[in-house]
Amino acid sequence: ATIWTDMAQVASRLNRFANDVVKPEDIILYSSERLTRYQEKEDERSQRRYTVTKHHPEYLYLGVDLLGAMARADEYGLKHQQDKTLREIIRRYDFTRYATDKEMIEAWSAQLANQVYWLRQLGEQDVVNAFIEAFRATYPDDNDKKLSAQQYGNKIYGMTHIIFADSQYYQKRVNEADHQWIYDYFRDNIDTILLRAKEDIIAEVGISFLLAGLDHDPVVEKTRQAIRDAISTEQGMIPSVDGDFDLKYGEHRNVLAIMLLDWKGVHKAPTYQAHPKAFKSIPYGLVPKSPK
DSSP, X not given: OXXXXXXXXXXXXXXXXXXXXXXXXXXXXXXXXXXXXXXXXXXXXHHHHHHHHTTSTHHIIIXXXXXXXXXXHHHTTEEETTHHHHHHHHHTSXXXXXXXXXXXXXXXXXHHHHHHHHHHHTTSOOOHHHHHHHHHHHSOGGGGGGSOHHHHHHHHHXXXXXXXXXXXXXXXXXXXXXXXXHHHHHHHXXXXXXXXXXXXXXXXXXXXXXXXXXXXXXXXXXXXXXXXXXXXXXXXXXXXXXXXXXXXXXXXXXXXXXXXXXXXXXXXXXXXXXXXXXXXXXXXXXXXXXXX
């Protein structure tokens, strides 16, 4: 039932995009509506996102909405019946423009990390290495002290999401050597990360090591201890930075904490090809991918 609900949400989003948001003017209209949500918020992250993305409004459609839904369908061994149309939309835009732009990275580091790996997964543009190079130039390590709390968090988030995206979100183990600079940085700076970062980021750092099979690395125990210390024994969960226990806003943080403290290993998502019984009924708009 969970798979079907997830597929239905993906199908509904892609159906709308393939039918109503195809022409460049439709994309600008759709994206401009999305952009106003950031304009209304006062916090540093939203302001950064609004300021830079108003110059690339189509990014909200392409990167944040379309690519994620297409990659999700692909992970299930499915695609949209108008896959050709959707891929033509992606090809109209050079994703390097977003993925290597310093201000875009400062606003969207974790999202860009996901998106460049999704593009690679879909066999479209491969800008993973260009993004990583631009990311490292945006956040040189000797500049850490000058970063605001928000920007320091954005840097660490970007790094953990490079690992998460490479693992296809906990589906396959990553190779430490492929991301040596990240693991070296985390080991060298773990004490600063524990002091400066929020709990969800700390948990992601620990999970990054688990994804590489580094269960016994001292960093893992340090992050686990920090997360254990943050859990309220009364509520049985980690509050927000404001001390709030609303699960609606804290779910992400607490799911990461559970994953870190009770790691079950990587887990392949079910696919239409390998688990046909789970896909007896496919929501309208999605079809099986043809075997390669």
